[in-house]
Amino acid sequence: DVKVTQSSRYLVKRTGEKVFLECVQDMDHENMFWYRQDPGLGLRLIYFSYDVKMKEKGDIPEGYSVSREKKERFSLILESASTNQTSMYLCASSSRGMELFFGEGSRLTVL
Amino acid sequence: AQSVTQPDIHITVSEGASLELRCNYSYGATPYLFWYVQSPGQGLQLLLKYFSGDTLVQGIKGFEAEFKRSQSSFNLRKPSVHWSDAAEYFCAVADRTYKYIFGTGTRLKVLA
Numbered sequence: 006d007v008k009v010t011q012s013s014r015y016l017v018k019r020t021g022e023k024v025f026l027e028c029v030q031d032m033d034h035e036n037m038f039w040y041r042q043d044p045g046l047g048l049r050l051i052y053f054s055y056d057v058k059m060k061e062k063g064d065i066p067e068g069y070s071v072s073r074e075k076k077e078r079f080s081l082i083l084e085s086a087s088t089n090q091t092s093m094y095l096c097a098s099s100s101r102g103m104e105l106f107f108g109e110g111s112r113l114t115v116l
Numbered sequence: 117a118q119s120v121t122q123p124d125i126h127i128t129v130s131e132g133a134s135l136e137l138r139c140n141y142s143y144g145a146t147p148y149l150f151w152y153v154q155s156p157g158q159g160l161q162l163l164l165k166y167f168s169g170d171t172l173v174q175g176i177k178g179f180e181a182e183f184k185r186s187q188s189s190f191n192l193r194k195p196s197v198h199w200s201d202a203a204e205y206f207c208a209v210a211d212r213t214y215k216y217i218f219g220t221g222t223r224l225k226v227l228a
Contacts, residue, residue: 009159038216045125047206047220048160095159104150105208105216107159 008032011096011108018115024083026111028096035101037079039063039071042093042110051094054079086115118143120209122219129197130227137192137222139207148210149190151181154221155203163205166190177201202226 012027030037036055040048050063052071060071068090072080079098083090093112097105119142129135141147148167152160164175171183181192190207207219 040218045220048218050216053215097160104162104165105152105160107152107161109159110157 009096009098009106009108011094011111013111014109016111016113018086018113020087020115022086022115024086024113024115026081026083026094026096026113028079028081028098028108029077030079030098030106031077032098032100032106033076034098034106035076036099037073038097038099038105039069039079039081040095040097041065042095048095051081083113086113088115091115118147118209118211118217120207120217120219122205122207122222124222125220126223126225128225128227131199132196135192135194135197135201135224137205137207137224139190139192139219140188141190141207141209142188143209143211145212146185149181149183150208150210150216151175151179151190151192152206152208152218153177153203154206160206163192197224197226199226199228 009030038053039051049065054060054073070082093110095110096108099105121140150165151163154160163179164173166173166183174180179194204221204223206221210216
């Protein structure tokens with residue numbers, strides 16, 4: 006069974022803290038993605054990666070960075086969390102030309 | 117620019133009734149098209165996909181969708197809804213670089 010695992014289902018952080026969201030996939034997929042999901046806005050792409058050490062900005066990269074040191078792991082970093090980054094974060098992976106496989110999501114609250 | 121429109125934010129149907137969720141897209145060529153379902157507190161699960169060929173595609177859980185090029189639509193259908201189908205449904209389009217664009221979702225409520 007394919008598996009995308011996000012390290013934390015729920016996090017509560019304070020404004021200004023550095024936040025790491027980890028995502029691991031066990032399908033040897035080339036592509037990995039981080040989305041943000043907010044009510045009424047659907048899924049918005051933050052960053053994606055087509056290969057190790059490679060990253061591309063999505064539609065809303067401001068305030069975020071990513072790291073992909075190994076093929077199976079894609080991390081999302083909030084350098085200085087702000088309240089407007091309170092959201093559900095979804096990691097996904099895919100092989101070329103195939104559908105996305107999603108993790109269960111990480112719900113982040115920034116106080 | 118690519119876009120996906122799901123005109124219905126909420127839909128309520130009775131259990132056993134038929135269902136159609138609308139999806140319209142904007143794309144210059146034939147895109148890859150997908151429907152995903154999200155249960156509360158969960159990630160998204162693929163229901164079905166269209167890449168090419170037969171324009172009527174079958175998916176899991178008894179769902180189907182029809183690609184209509186002339187209408188730029190990819191509507192999702194189910195002949196008889198079950199209470200467990202209550203969830204949020206997302207239509208998505210992907211281009212040849214595999215960048216995906218999602219609609220804003222349709223939340224389905226099922227009445228017993």
